[in-house]
Amino acid sequence: MELLREKKYIRIDQVSQKDIDMLILKVNSCSWRQTFHIQPVSGLLNDPNGFCFYNGEYHLFYQWHPLGPVHGLKYWYHTKSTDLVNWENVGIAIQPDDYFDSHGAYSGSAVEHDGKIYLLYTGNTRDENFERHPHQCIAIMDAQEKITKLEKSVLDNVPAGYTEHFRDPKVWKEGDRFYAVIGAQRTDKTGGVCLLSSPNLLDWKFEGELDTELDSFGFMWECPDYFEIENQGVLVFSPQGLEPEGDLYQNIYQAGYVMGKKIDLQRKELVHGNFIELDRGFDFYAPHTMVDPTGRRLMVGWMGLPEIEYPSDINGWAHCLTLPRELSVKDGKLNQKPVPELQALRKEKGEVADRIKDEKKLYDGFAGVTYELECEFEPGDALEYGIEFRAGEDEKTVIKYDAVQGKIILDRTLSGEMIGSAYGTERKCRIEGNVYKLHMFVDSSSVEIFVNDGEEVFTSRIFPDRKSNEIRFFATGGSVAFKAVKWDY
Numbered sequence: 001m002e003l004l005r006e007k008k009y010i011r012i013d014q015v016s017q018k019d020i021d022m023l024i025l026k027v028n029s030c031s032w033r034q035t036f037h038i039q040p041v042s043g044l045l046n047d048p049n050g051f052c053f054y055n056g057e058y059h060l061f062y063q064w065h066p067l068g069p070v071h072g073l074k075y076w077y078h079t080k081s082t083d084l085v086n087w088e089n090v091g092i093a094i095q096p097d098d099y100f101d102s103h104g105a106y107s108g109s110a111v112e113h114d115g116k117i118y119l120l121y122t123g124n125t126r127d128e129n130f131e132r133h134p135h136q137c138i139a140i141m142d143a144q145e146k147i148t149k150l151e152k153s154v155l156d157n158v159p160a161g162y163t164e165h166f167r168d169p170k171v172w173k174e175g176d177r178f179y180a181v182i183g184a185q186r187t188d189k190t191g192g193v194c195l196l197s198s199p200n201l202l203d204w205k206f207e208g209e210l211d212t213e214l215d216s217f218g219f220m221w222e223c224p225d226y227f228e229i230e231n232q233g234v235l236v237f238s239p240q241g242l243e244p245e246g247d248l249y250q251n252i253y254q255a256g257y258v259m260g261k262k263i264d265l266q267r268k269e270l271v272h273g274n275f276i277e278l279d280r281g282f283d284f285y286a287p288h289t290m291v292d293p294t295g296r297r298l299m300v301g302w303m304g305l306p307e308i309e310y311p312s313d314i315n316g317w318a319h320c321l322t323l324p325r326e327l328s329v330k331d332g333k334l335n336q337k338p339v340p341e342l343q344a345l346r347k348e349k350g351e352v353a354d355r356i357k358d359e360k361k362l363y364d365g366f367a368g369v370t371y372e373l374e375c376e377f378e379p380g381d382a383l384e385y386g387i388e389f390r391a392g393e394d395e396k397t398v399i400k401y402d403a404v405q406g407k408i409i410l411d412r413t414l415s416g417e418m419i420g421s422a423y424g425t426e427r428k429c430r431i432e433g434n435v436y437k438l439h440m441f442v443d444s445s446s447v448e449i450f451v452n453d454g455e456e457v458f459t460s461r462i463f464p465d466r467k468s469n470e471i472r473f474f475a476t477g478g479s480v481a482f483k484a485v486k487w488d489y
């Protein structure tokens with residue numbers, strides 16, 4: 001959906017309440033509205049921003065264009081929660097109404113300092129020729145949750161050697177200094193990450209580029225995030241411009257990480273292993289992490305992608321955030337688990353255990369549109385086994401293990417309304433051993449599948465008819481035993 005440039009930059013306070021109410025009516029009439037994911041009241045949501053824990057609550061912000069499902073003038077929208085499950089819509093946090101963010105309050109992050117939350121973000125501006133000029137900006141949230149922007153930006157030029165694509169600072173504290181990684185495009189049109197530092201969050205210094213082993217890896221790295229976990233240094237980022245390679249890099253843009261030694265801030269160096277995609281599904285981008293008071297590293301991503309149209313667009317809204325996941329390190333890789341708090345959503349429970357052979361079976365109580373399903377398999381000699389869900393007469397979404405290829409496959413060829421079909425309708429990845437567990441969270445228009453206790457995750461939007469609610473277990477070319485538990489949500 002393309003909008004005229006002038007329309008994309010209309011501010012919410014220039015629109016009448018009547019028009020907003022009509023937009024919200026249209027949004028609420030959509031049968032694909034989610035039930036347990038963070039989604040916008042109207043318009044478009046993209047990156048999660050400023051995830052933090054402050055005064056006993058989790059605060060999570062996101063990129064928001066209120067007036068329609070397009071990437072127009074971006075605001076920061078504020079949600080908060082005491083339990084990571086029930087989120088309260090607080091409202092607009094940052095308005096793009098200053099000289100340094102006139103064309104969008106773009107992505108950024110949060111850190112607590114002196115009893116307040118400092119939000120470091122990119123102010124996007126455009127000049128009379130519509131050329132971008134990014135500023136790095138600070139807004140401060142006090143204990144009453146009042147958010148005030150500084151009067152001036154804290155870094156208002158792009159360092160030599162980089163283009164105007166210089167944005168998305170992710171801040172952390174190390175000793176008595178603050179550091180931030182920031183996404184950048186070099187003037188030779190390759191992506192990288194730069195390092196900023198500050199003694200007080202108000203005066204920022206450009207330290208230089210972070211030296212990684214990925215010299216030419218896409219044309220831009222968006223939304224970097226650096227953290228340490230189990231004595232490893234991890235740099236998460238969303239590179240744009242990678243060509244597909246076998247099963248890898250199938251989406252328009254990627255999101256993943258490199259892991260290795262802790263960052264060397266003096267030398268501005270990160271020694272690391274290969275780039276690994278964080279998610280194997282169709283819709284996952286711009287993940288953002290925080291560490292909570294219990295020491296958990298939590299991650300939330302945008303369940304969507306830039307430059308792709310989605311079926312809910314006609315209803316005036318697009319996208320949602322993923323469920324919060326806890327990260328850990330397993331076998332040299334990041335492992336992701338849905339946070340246990342989500343169990344509070346569990347209602348009616350259904351259970352089944354069976355052995356199936358060359359067949360597809362439905363079970364009483366196993367159907368639905370919004371649910372959690374945990375299925376443990378004891379693989380026998382089946383060549384393929386898995387689950388069809390949100391299935392009906394002509395529709396189904398399939399997750400299966402192909403024992404011949406040793407791969408797990410998510411197939412949304414028949415999932416309902418098509419999304420980004422130019423990028424294919426199957427996603428797969430290799431699994432060491434076999435698939436012994438699928439843990440799925442199905443909402444009205446999405447699925448998140450944690451494979452083998454978080455070894456791999458497939459995150460995807462799906463847009464089936466509400467009547468497509470069957471769950472079918474199947475095995476082909478042999479048998480598999482399984483036990484499954486389902487909770488309605």
Ligand code: FRU
Binds near residue numbers: 306
């Ligand atoms: C990633 C991104 C960021 C930018 C934001 C604007 O999806 O393009 O780089 O800050 O979205 O909404």
